[in-house]
Amino acid sequence: MHWDIVYNNFDYFLYGNTSLDWHFPFLHNPEGLVASVILAIFGIFGAFWLGLAAGLMRLSRNKWVKVPSVCYIEMIRGMPLLLLIFWFYYLAPVITGQNMPAFSTTMICFVVFTGAYVAEIVRAGVVALPKGQMEAARSTGLSHAQAMQLIILPQALRNMIPSFVNQFVSLTKDTSLAAILGVIELTRTGVQVDNREMVASFEIWIAIAGLYFMICYILTSYSRRLEAQLSRYQARNR
């Protein structure tokens, strides 16, 4: 066994050649686990707003608002993420007219891809609330938008938190696909070290899987606990 190879390259797995700086982007050239986490966090942040918009649009009664969102959600949910990444990788230079780094390409893909799944979560969360909430809010004189903003969404979003955490976990796993475009995140560092050393594949891949497992398992068990806590305060049909 060659665990010393894993030990020697462990800092490379964690942060690669990332450099810290006091000026604006703060992190230059993120690599390794740092890049994975950055991709996942920015991805879920963008996907939250995109998914919120798409989910609420899907609930609308207006056909012109609803149909685009349904098309977006169904299309994204029906295709593999890898296909979206490749597609966008070739499409982006045509749209913008200049080369786009693989890091930004994959980040946009993660936002667009996860956005569709978040939209479904948002829709399910809003639909799961009892109808009486909306009716009561309307009867006190709030408009539909106000009722949505002040009454429905605060409750629905709180109930959705465990699903968001689960989505974040699956996005963290999906960030490994950025390795195929050559973004040097955790999986790619594993490939690099594996190709360089050649004798320690088993140890290296166990270490990489262990790093992913650590993040995802902690988040999964956190979401399970949250689910148990939050379900007590949920408004129910009577």
Next chain:
Amino acid sequence: MFSGEPAQWMWEGFCTTMQISIISLICAMILGIVICVLRMTPFKPLQWFSLAFTEFFRNTPLLVQIFFWYNASYFVIPTVINDWMNDLYYWFPGPFSLFGHEFVGEWMLFNVELIMGIIALTVYTAAFIAEEIRAGIFSIPKNQLEASRAVGLSFLQGYRYVILPQALRIVIPPLISQALNLIKNSSLVMVLGVTDLMYQASQIESYHAMPFEAFTVALLIYLAISLVVSLCINLYNKHFMIQVMY
């Protein structure tokens, strides 16, 4: 795009994707049921094994698992099996036909890349399937089993006639969507060089310089598969979903 070499490549890729998906789905169902049964045995170490299995394979990326099986399992699998798998490629040469299409050269089904891809997909999906089945069975209240025991059915009969008919209704729609996920995930085996749909699309991109056409056709094929499957789920729900009274 729809004639000549690209069309033929896409068709071969589609066949390979379906082969991988169907084989892994069957294996994953069997493995998933076994893991789920292990989870319900009263013997603690088996429960721990099953728990560790599901948690580990659900919480690591499929791509890492594929790399693990392909690159790293070589170092732990006995040499005899490794040699046997590497020779398999030469065992099944020659033309064969599938869906009316003649494959000349080699049968893609048996080379080490494809076997490792199938193993990775199987194990990954089995972990999810085991969890779905367990959730379905646990969602049936326990007093149903107690009541069936009180009526005089044996433990197995209680499962056969009371628990499983109700649990299957709950379990089957998520299982179908797992099958759909499996088909989508099978695009990842292209990193090993298995010539599935994604691989052929990127081949066409490199050989014929048609990135949009190639990836759009691949997209349409995946979309068609997923639409057909979700149509199946909807039909199933319409026919079989009845309100279970608790």
